[in-house]
Every structure is written in structure tokens, then in C-alpha cells.
Amino acid sequence: METRIIKANEITETVKKLFMDCNYFIGEDIMNALKTARDNEESDTAKSVLSQIIENDEIAAAEEIPMCQDTGMAVLFIEYGDKVVVDGDFEEAVQQGVREAYDEGYLRKSVVSDPVFDRINTKDNTPAIIHTKIVSGNTIKITAGGKGFGSENMSAIKMLTPSYGVEGVKQFILDTVKSAGPNPCPPIVVGVGIGGTFERAAQLAKKATFRSIDTYNPDERYAELEKELLEAINKMGFGPAGLGGKTCALGVNIETSPTHIAGMPVAVNICCHAARHKSAKI
């Protein structure tokens, strides 16, 4: 395969469009799930909340304004083909795309420079969190999403050990969702990462929230677990906006990785109903 040159500017433009689009246009998977949930709910409150969320997402798309004021911290999963040469600074091209999207797209700048002491807004929503994986090929695939912190703050990770088994995994996921309760803007999407190391589990959980909720884990055992957990979560009764009902989650996505003989890390990344992610290939 021949080496391919990609202009830094093309990366910037692509990233910019992805962040604007993901904040204005909710995915079809989420919209379909919201409508199904509205039709399934029995209480007037739950139906009304879901109708308002659907109306909200329709307004955002029609007017090209963010569906939620928390347009998130910018997170990207990038699959970088090893035959690609970027004509310029790759990382800077990505950050510039984020900068332009948040500035020109009327998105909220929500990033502070230092987590503990200064907490001064960087005013352009950078730096973005970039997960880069080198893959074989001559293309770059970018998946981008704005991650709101109302739900991010409700996430958790636990270093389970093998003897906990699948029951321990289920328990930890359900405990995390239960303790989040009404706070993370239900109906939520639950991203679960199991295996790897401490940081790999967390990264997989985030990746899981970026997967469409109308897809299942290719391993049937995990696909069954996704369905079982979704059902158990929706029985908790929190309902839309935490005001009661049958819909607490729209989807549970599980991603896994090989892990150590002594370990079984589980990370649960909670995402609100504004589950924003878009992909593009250059």
C-alpha cells in the first residue's frame, strides 16, 4: 500500500464538523429509542418528559443549536492508518478543529486549565482527550463526541478479581447505576469496559458509550448481558429525568479486552440521553 499524504487542514475541518454535528443532531439510534420509550411508558409524567426531550432534540437539529448546554469535553477515538503522513502537526490539527467548532458553532467552552488550583477556563474547550490507535492502512477514521459531566461524574471503576465472576460484574454495574439514580439525566446510555488494565477498562467504557445503541456486542454472551442489564436497570424505577417510570436507560453497551490472570477490572461510564458521537473517514 502506498503512503498517502493528508493535509492537516483536512483533519481540522473534519474534526470541526464532527463536533458541531454531534452537538446539533442526535443519532437516529437514540431518537428511535426515545420514541419507543415514550410509547411504552404508562405514567403521564414519564411520557411528558420523553416528549419534551424528543421536542428538544428536534429543535436543536432544526435550528442547528446544541441539544444540551453542556457541550462536553471533546473526546476523540482516532484510528490512524500507518501509511498516512500528515502534512503538518497532527495533534495540533485536531485541537484546532475542536477550537473552531466550539467557537464558531456556539458550543459551550467547559474546560479549565488546572483541575485543583487554578480552574481557569481555557476559553476554547481544548485540550481535547485524544485516543489514538495506529492501524494498518492509509486512512484516518475519527469518532468524536462531546461528553457532558453531569453523567461523567456518575461513572465508576472497580478492580474486581476473577472470583467475583459474572455476578460480581453485574452487581457493580447495577450498583453504579443505582447510586447515580436521577442525577446523570436519564434515560442514560451505560458504557461498560471489562478487562485489560485499570486505564484500558476506563477507555473501553468510554468507547462503549460511543457505540450505537442499536448494536450488540459480537460475543453472544456479552450481548445477552447487555440485554439483561438493560432490563434490570429499567426495573429500578428511576424513569426519565429521575421522575419515575420504566425508562432509566436506553442502552447498555459492553466492550471487553483480554486481561491479567489475577484481574477483572470493570469500568462503568455513564452517558446522558444526549449521547453524542459522530464518525468520519479521511
Next chain:
Amino acid sequence: MKKLTLPLTDEQINGLKAGESVLLTGTMITGRDAAHKRLFELAEKGEALPVNIDGETIYYVGPAPAKPGYAVGPAGPTSSYRMDKYAPKLLDMGLKAMIGKGRRNDDVKKAIVHNHAVYFAAIGGAAALIAKSIKKTEPICYEDLGTESIRMYYVEDFPCVVAIDSEGNDVYER
């Protein structure tokens, strides 16, 4: 649906029951994490606040920027529990109502009952829709905080639900 005008009177607050949907019309102030920290620190030192909170309704919000032609950008509620550390003090100083989303701790609940106040929940993530009810905004203070600055909002039929009423009943307890 019950319509209420702001500022709320004691009689209006008396009539509110957890779980009830209401529409608010009138003026409220905004404030979230960073502004609360500043107000709280001033109050602790016994210094005057740069905004009058007596009898006021505060909305926990950090809006997105407004597109040209819009009074305000998308402006949904932020999670209220992060203000729990500061809310009892502000309620003791006369704050009457809070609008946010999600659970409050027991200290806040006690302060709500003690001060005969109310906590409303707006729908998290319905920011574009909620913004339609915000007709006018004006800066009040802490403009250096950007989206976290304290502003005055004039709202018409702002939709929310009574989450904790003045008797301490909590819609999230189930």
C-alpha cells in the same frame, strides 16, 4: 398545569407539592459551582453579596453561547448536588427557590423545610427547549466566570417539577 409568578410568595410555596408540574413566569437569577463558591465565601466572612438573594429563585445553569438573534443559548439545568455545600447558607440568608436537577442531601432538605423554601427540577438535557422560555437576560456580577457568571433571567412559562416541597417531600425518594 399550575402557573406561578416569581418572586414566590409564602402562600404560593405552601401550595406546592413534590411531583407537581409548574410553569414559572418572572425573574430569577442564575448561578452554579464557581459563583456559589464565591457567594458562600463572602457570606462566611459576613461580607455583603454582589447580588440580592432575599426572596429570589436561583437557577443552576451555565448556558451555551447564544446564536445571533437568540436571547440566550441552550440553557438546561446542571446537577444540583454540587451546590449542596453552599445551599443551606444561602437559604438561611433568604433564598426561596432553587432550580436544578437531581438529588439534594439531607442538609439541603432540612434548610428547605426550615426556611420554607422549595426546590424545582427542570428536565436535564432539554436545554434547547427550556431556552425558548427565557426571554431576556442581563448580567449581574462575576462576568469573569463566563458561562458561570450570575445573570438575571426573565422567563415566561418556564417548565419544571416540584422536586422537594416546603415540607421536605422529595420526588426522587422512591
